Amino acid sequence: xxxxxxxxxxxxxxxFTIVATATFLSITALKGSxxxxxxxxxTPNLGKTIYQVHCAPCHGSDGKxxxxxxxxxxxxxxxxTSGKYKFRSTKSGSIPTxxxxxxxxxxxxxxxxxxxxxxxxxGDSLEAIVTYIKSLSPRFQSEQASTVxxxxxxxxxxxxxxxxxxxxxxxxxxxxxxxxxxxxxxxxTDLADDWGNPVMPAxxxxxxxxxxxxxxxxxxxxxxxxxxxxxxPSYEGMASEQDLWNVANYVSxxxxxxxxxxxxxxxxxxxxxxxxxxKSNPVERGKYLVAVFGCDQCHSPADGDRKLMxxxxxxxxxxxxxxxxxxxxxxxxxxxxxxGLGNWTDEQLRNALTKGIRKDGSRALPFxxxxxxxxxxxxxxxxxxxxxxxxxxxxxNKIPEPNxxxxxxxxxxxxxxxxxKNDHPLVVYPxxxxxxxxxxxVESTHPSIASTTGKxxxxx
Ligand code: HEC
Ligand code: HEC
Ligand code: HEC
Numbered sequence: 001x002x003x004x005x006x007x008x009x010x011x012x013x014x015x016f017t018i019v020a021t022a023t024f025l026s027i028t029a030l031k032g033s034x035x036x037x038x039x040x041x042x043t044p045n046l047g048k049t050i051y052q053v054h055c056a057p058c059h060g061s062d063g064k065x066x067x068x069x070x071x072x073x074x075x076x077x078x079x080x081t082s083g084k085y086k087f088r089s090t091k092s093g094s095i096p097t098x099x100x101x102x103x104x105x106x107x108x109x110x111x112x113x114x115x116x117x118x119x120x121x122x123g124d125s126l127e128a129i130v131t132y133i134k135s136l137s138p139r140f141q142s143e144q145a146s147t148v149x150x151x152x153x154x155x156x157x158x159x160x161x162x163x164x165x166x167x168x169x170x171x172x173x174x175x176x177x178x179x180x181x182x183x184x185x186x187x188x189t190d191l192a193d194d195w196g197n198p199v200m201p202a203x204x205x206x207x208x209x210x211x212x213x214x215x216x217x218x219x220x221x222x223x224x225x226x227x228x229x230x231x232x233p234s235y236e237g238m239a240s241e242q243d244l245w246n247v248a249n250y251v252s253x254x255x256x257x258x259x260x261x262x263x264x265x266x267x268x269x270x271x272x273x274x275x276x277x278x279k280s281n282p283v284e285r286g287k288y289l290v291a292v293f294g295c296d297q298c299h300s301p302a303d304g305d306r307k308l309m310x311x312x313x314x315x316x317x318x319x320x321x322x323x324x325x326x327x328x329x330x331x332x333x334x335x336x337x338x339x340g341l342g343n344w345t346d347e348q349l350r351n352a353l354t355k356g357i358r359k360d361g362s363r364a365l366p367f368x369x370x371x372x373x374x375x376x377x378x379x380x381x382x383x384x385x386x387x388x389x390x391x392x393x394x395x396x397n398k399i400p401e402p403n404x405x406x407x408x409x410x411x412x413x414x415x416x417x418x419x420x421k422n423d424h425p426l427v428v429y430p431x432x433x434x435x436x437x438x439x440x441x442v443e444s445t446h447p448s449i450a451s452t453t454g455k456x457x458x459x460x
Contacts, residue, residue, distance in 0.1 A: 047132025050125055058113065063136035065195065073113050076197050083137030084194065084229045087212045090145045092226045092234035095137075097145045101130050103212070111209035148224045148236060153217060154245035156253070164250025167243040171235065176201040181254050194229040201232070207255035214255065219248040279380065286388025289381060298368065299330045301432035309432060315340070315395035317434035320368065323424025324413040326403045328368055329433050336394035339434070349386050353377070364402065365410075397434035 052061060058077040060066040065079035078085070087104055088096040105126065108116030121129060134140040154160050168174065174181075176188050181204030193199045207214035210222075223244050226234025235244060262270060278285045290296060300308045301317040316332035332340040341349065344359060351357040356364040356371040366372050377385070405413075416422045 046125065047128035047130075047135075050121065050129050051132050054117070054121075055129070063133070069113075074197065075112055075193070075199065076195065077114070079195060080133050080136040082194075082229075083139030086227045086229055087222075088145075088225050088228070089150075089221060090147050090225060092228060092236060094146045095139050095143050097147065098130055098134075100145075101133065102126060105129065107212070109211040111211060148221075150221070150224070151241040151245070153220070154242065154249065156216065156249045160246050160249045161253045163242070164246035164248070164253075167239065167247045168250055171239055171243070171247065173247070176231065177204050181205050181251065188231075191231045193231075199230050204251050205254050205256050206258070207252065208258050214252060216245065216248040216252045219251050220244055223247065282380075282384040282387040283391055285381070285384035286386070289385050290388060293374075295333070299333045301434070302428075302430060304430040306428075306430075312395060312397060312432055312434075312436075314392050315397040315432075315434065316399045317397055317432040319429040319433035321427040321429075322368070323426075324409040324416070325365070325405045325424070326409065328403065329399050330369075331399050331402075332395070332397045332434065333389055334392045334395040334397075335390060336396050339396055339398045340394060341389055342394060346386055349389065350382060353382065353385065358402065362402075362404070365405070396437050397432065398436075399434045 051059075051063075056067055058067045058069050058073065059080060060070065060077070063080035065077045067077060070077050083095055085096040085100065087109070088094065088100045090096055090100070104114070105121065106116060106118040108114050169179075174186075176186060176191070178184050178186050183201055183203045186201070188201070191199050191201065202209060210218065212218060212222075222232070223235045223239075225236070226232055239247075256270075257266065259267060259270065278288070296308065296314055298318060299316050300310075300313045301315075302308050314333045315336075316330045318330045320328045322328060334340040335342045337343050344352075348359050352359070352364075353371060354375045354377065356366065356369065358364055364371065374382075413424065417424065
């Protein structure tokens with residue numbers, strides 16, 4: 001268990017290092033190469049040279065969006081060979097103008113790893129890199145950019161913002177961005193872009209994450225053009241000009257201050273409001289606690305690739321062998337009355353969670369269930385955990401009786417650990433060790449799962 005946590009930490013650290021290195025290399029490379037002023041347009045293949053040094057680490061040497069840092073990035077770098085661009089002033093489906101490309105290259109894209117290059121690439125170099133990127137897709141030879149018409153803005157006013165809120169609902173922006181723009185409670189949670197990467201709709205109350213700007217005019221333009229390659233549609237012809245300007249004014253009005261601009265009083269109020277929204281919903285709070293404590297990582301079976309078997313989430317059935325202490329099975333925490341927690345009282349749950357006392361009154365060891373760590377949970381948190389456990393739909397999964405190590409193997413185990421300094425191997429078995437409605441008998445089921453997948457995982 002512990003090792004897989006460490007692996008995950010090491011992995012995120014490695015990812016961070018790769019991305020930081022790519023950005024650092026691509027920017028410091030500028031300092032070693034001739035300065036933009038020194039590079040003249042007469043340099044053959046100037047655009048290609050700049051590209052290979054500064055852009056290829058992310059966008060790939062052939063422009064396919066597959067540079068060495070790409071796999072670590074979300075959103076991923078653009079595939080220039082597709083000729084499809086997100087942030088344009090042109091109609092949905094059209095190629096961008098040169099100015100659109102220059103703007104992105106100059107300013108970068110907020111909230112993504114795409115840096116702004118204004119201070120490094122300008123003049124002839126900027127022209128050259130734009131020409132080079134365009135050469136990577138045949139669309140720029142055969143098509144013309146077709147810009148959208150921009151109508152006169154409607155000035156920001158309370159009236160326009162109120163009309164914008166109505167238009168926001170009418171145009172169903174909330175399906176993706178949430179009724180209040182915070183993305184909370186949306187149903188469209190598995191959106192993907194045209195390149196197959198998962199994308200999240202923007203949180204409209206955090207306007208500093210908008211890629212190219214958050215003024216009403218910026219937002220209006222996004223609504224007219226859509227974000228090609230992503231699920232964000234174009235509203236050109238779908239909504240009146242008034243509606244679009246009003247929505248833009250509304251969206252720009254609902255943004256909150258970013259934390260780095262808040263004074264200490266505002267910071268305190270902000271975090272207190274987060275806290276109270278948690279407190280006002282114990283089930284949500286409990287769900288969150290289960291996620292951070294990783295209860296489901298133990299209390300659900302995992303397949304041979306260590307992926308949780310989602311149909312048995314929280315239904316227990318993971319089996320481990322821990323050195324001389326013997327076999328352990330994780331119990332079913334769903335609300336099933338027969339095999340789960342369905343007919344436990346709150347008091348019994350509190351005792352199990354904070355004192356390691358089982359329902360029949362017998363005692364669990366202080367491991368693997370980390371109840372000693374939960375002993376200091378506040379009453380509110382404990383109630384929230386229980387409230388959430390009560391909402392987990394019943395799943396029938398009968399778990400074998402817990403093993404009670406005898407005193408000699410327990411003492412021998414402790415002696416080995418403390419005196420002989422031998423760590424015990426932990427064997428984690430793939431598959432569900434419980435009996436479900438479709439299986440009949442634990443003894444015959446489990447060994448066959450272990451032997452058909454043929455995998456045991458050794459972890460310390
Ligand atoms: C550290 C990684 C990284 C480097 C280096 C990088 N980019 Fe990007 N770039 C990205 C990412 C990520 C995106 C996509 C962001 C998104 O989809 O919101 C992107 C998108 C773009 C886009 C597409 C914008 C659109 O409207 O779709 C252009 C153009 C672009 N980059 C040009 C460049 C150029 C030119 C260079 C080199 C001078 C460069 N990038 C260097 C990460 C990088
Ligand atoms: C089908 C889902 C969907 C609908 C409907 C939708 N959006 Fe979006 N929206 C997205 C996604 C996904 C993104 C992020 C795209 C990206 O960055 O690649 C986004 C991004 C945005 C952005 C950020 C633009 C930027 O510069 O980064 C704004 C503002 C926005 N949407 C406003 C709206 C408004 C207003 C409406 C209704 C008129 C709307 N959206 C409807 C999915 C949707
Ligand atoms: C490291 C793995 C692990 C983690 C993490 C874990 N548990 Fe457990 N849990 C177990 C094991 C193993 C048992 C069985 C202990 C015994 O009876 O010997 C158990 C027992 C229980 C029991 C008693 C159920 C019964 O039928 O006896 C409850 C309730 C419980 N866990 C809830 C939780 C909750 C809630 C969390 C998260 C806050 C959690 N557990 C986190 C492994 C874990």
